[in-house]
Amino acid sequence: MPDLAPLLSPRSVAVIGASDDPKTIRGRLLQVMLERGYAGAVYPVSRRMKEVRGLKAYPDLGSLPERPDMAIVCTPADAVPAVLEDCGKHGIRAALVIASGFAEESGGQGRELQARMREIARRHDMAVCGPNSTGFLNNFTSLAACFSPTVENKTVVLEPPVHSGRRVGVTSQSGGFTFAFLSRTQGRPIAYSTMVSSGNEACLAGVDYVDFMLDDGRTDLFLMYMESVGDVQRFRRVAAKAADAGKPMIVLKAGRSDVGRRAAASHTGALGGEAAAYRALFREHGVVEADDIDGMIATANAFSYCRPPRGYRVGLVSASGGGAVLMSDSLSAAGLELLPFDAKTEAEIKSFLPAYGSAQNPVDVTANAIRDVGYARIIDIVRKCETVDMIVVVGSLAYTYGIEKDRQALLDLSVATGKPVVFCTYSSSSARAIELFAEVGIPVFTSMPDCARALRALADYGAFQRRWKRDRDLLEAPHNAAPLAARLRAAGTVLCESDAKDVLAEAGIPRFAETLARDADEAVRAAERIGYPVALKAQSPDLLHKTEAGAVVLRLDGPDAVRRAYAEVLGRVPAQARDTLRGVLVQKMAAPGVEVILGVMRDPQLGPMLMIGLGGIFVELVKDVVMAPAPISEARALELVRSLRAARIFEGVRGSPAVDVQALAALASRLSRFAAEHADLVEEIDLNPVIVHERGLSIVDALVITLPETQGDTSHGERAGH
DSSP states (O other), rough: OOSSSHHOOSSEEEEOOOOTTTTSSHHHHHHHHHHHTTTTTEEEEEESOOOTTTTTTTTSGGGGGOOEEEEEEOOOOHHHHHHHHHHHHHHOOOOEEEESSSSSSSSSSHHHHHHHHHHHHTTTTEEEOSSOOOOEEEEETEEEEEOOHHOOOOOOOOOSSSSOOEEEEEEEEHHHHTTTTHHTTTTOOOOOEEEEETTSSOOOHHHHHHHHHHHHHHOEEEEEEEEOOSSHHHHHHHHHHHHHHTEEEEEEEEEHHHHHHHHHHHEEEEEEOOHHHHHHHHHHHHHHOOHHHHHHHHHHHHHHHHHOOSSBBEEEEEEEEHHHHHHHHHHTTTOOOOOOOOOHHHHHHHSSSSTTTTTTSSEOOOOOHHHHHOOOHHHHHTTOOOOOSSSEEEESSSSSSSHHHHHHHHHHHHOOOOSEEEEEEEEOOOHHHHHHHHHHOOOOSSOOOHOOOOOOOHHHHHHHHHHHHHHHGSSSSSOOOHHHHHHHHHHOOOOOOHHHHHHHHTTTTTSSSSEESHHHHHHHHHHHOOOOOEEEEEEOOOOOOOHHTEEEEEEEEEEHHHHHHHHHHHHHOOHHHHHTOOOEEEEOOOOOOEEEEEEEEEETTTTTEEEEETTIIIIEEEEEEEEESOOHHHHHHHHHHHTTGGGGGGGGTTTOOOHHHHHHHHHHHHHHHHHTTTTTTTTEEEEEEEEESSEEEEOOOEEEEEEOTOOSOOOOOSSSOO
16 A cells, blocks of 8 residues: 555646636646645646746756655646656655546546556555545645635635634545535634545555644544445445444445446446445444435534433423424434433533423424523533433524523533533524634534434444444454365355255254155154154255255155155255255254344455344345444344344344343354355355244254356346255
């Protein structure tokens, strides 16, 4: 990985292809850089101009008075590789390529140019941003190496006069979105460190810039717009580094729909992964996923001022009864709780309220009480309540007198409490009112749903951090266990139920009461030993749809029934499966319980993903499933099981007993570890169904599909069924 300091914090810059014309991108870029006050040396490079914007121009890199740290390449796409090669020969360590016409365009020429760029950058160990980039902004050095209309606009403030002291870094594959954050937060006390338009990410990805900012130490949270994760292992390492530092990554992943994925491919040449797999990857690494830019900004606002709370319980204080009701609805919709206050808290609040106010949660303080008492005294009472993890105040910011009067009390309160306190206004708000709250460490929201979602993200991140400390060591999964790896390689592409369970049993996954029989007498002996009733299933890697072929017979209750069924099963085995027939599996009929599906799917970008879902109609009709990247701990597996929408079924419903979710969590964790240890060998695993009993569980059916030896194309057509 090249050093990114010469790119993002250069002491001097060469602008290759510089222009005086502000109507062109290359002319506007130089104008913006100079007008925004970059203090380093700037060297225009132009073959035909002697001077550009009052600066001496040079005909080539060899004519420069010094070797610049970074070159901004403002040439057409087809000239970029040669220019980068020249930069490398002159020892220039970084380059920003703004040209388009690379992998984002159809046809092979652009991809070839991008590949040449990548090879040149690698060979010269050069940090190259782009191509197809709008540039970057470094607020620490006042370097605006970009042609963004937002940054060009001199009325746009790059640094708010008041902010929390925490800074936000931005990376975006969309050039337009990069500086949209700056535009949309004008008048809000949010401070940025570095904002990077990563473009096509030919050489450097968004996480590389995040990694640099983490090492630099002056950025506290990150906003990322991405169309592809790219190198997943690199992403995981940087996400883990951010999690270790307690610095959240707030991500908007585009291309979550089929249409969106097609748009992403044409925009930057990136390929989007499955939305559910990305969501699982993000959740398990503490990445905060947002749905839109407004959600990202609201969440950044919360993280800029608030530490993550210890739970999901909200104390709501409102100057308006209507505001209390609407905010309660938004908080509940976001999955946050409003629990009753204890008697002491309620009594203290009531002493300040008129008779028509409400001291319950939510508190209707009334406008009169706010004018007389102020917000601080009520917040101070609420924050001490044990059933409150964070506090939302709803009121009007149409005037600032009350806030100014309460300022010192609010400041003392903000310093004293470790619980997040936020304000949401239902009226318009002046910049001064927002600044006053920022001065005392309280963020202001102008949308109730955005406020609620931001608090939910804050609470989720707090829960993640607690989980991260518990499970951190699991990230380093062991490599292939040699004996099992050899078994998997020798087993072929498809392992039928019996073969799959043999391998999984060696990995510590419990096997159900069953025996593989090769004739009717052996089947009867097995049934007598196992105990009736039993099921018979033909076993062949070429017979995946056993039930549809009639090669499964259930609920056999005696030796004669087993003999007849054995003959029936053999007679129904399709011709193409007879040569690979392993025998007939004699299996104990499972006791009643809750039907579950466990599986592993190898996402082509993200690697092995564990899936846990309720079986039967739940998985077929409502798709009640949850995913996580392998491996996961047993404790995490239990949390995921309990996060299923219909998880109450495990506790027993309509007279049925509670079932052993701990055994299910143990199985899920073992399966995830097996998948992680053999990530380069396993394509799919299906344990379907798994019946969870009052004590223990039964794996009724299993299938393992391995990767072809080439591993270049991991697709295998239609998903195999049972």
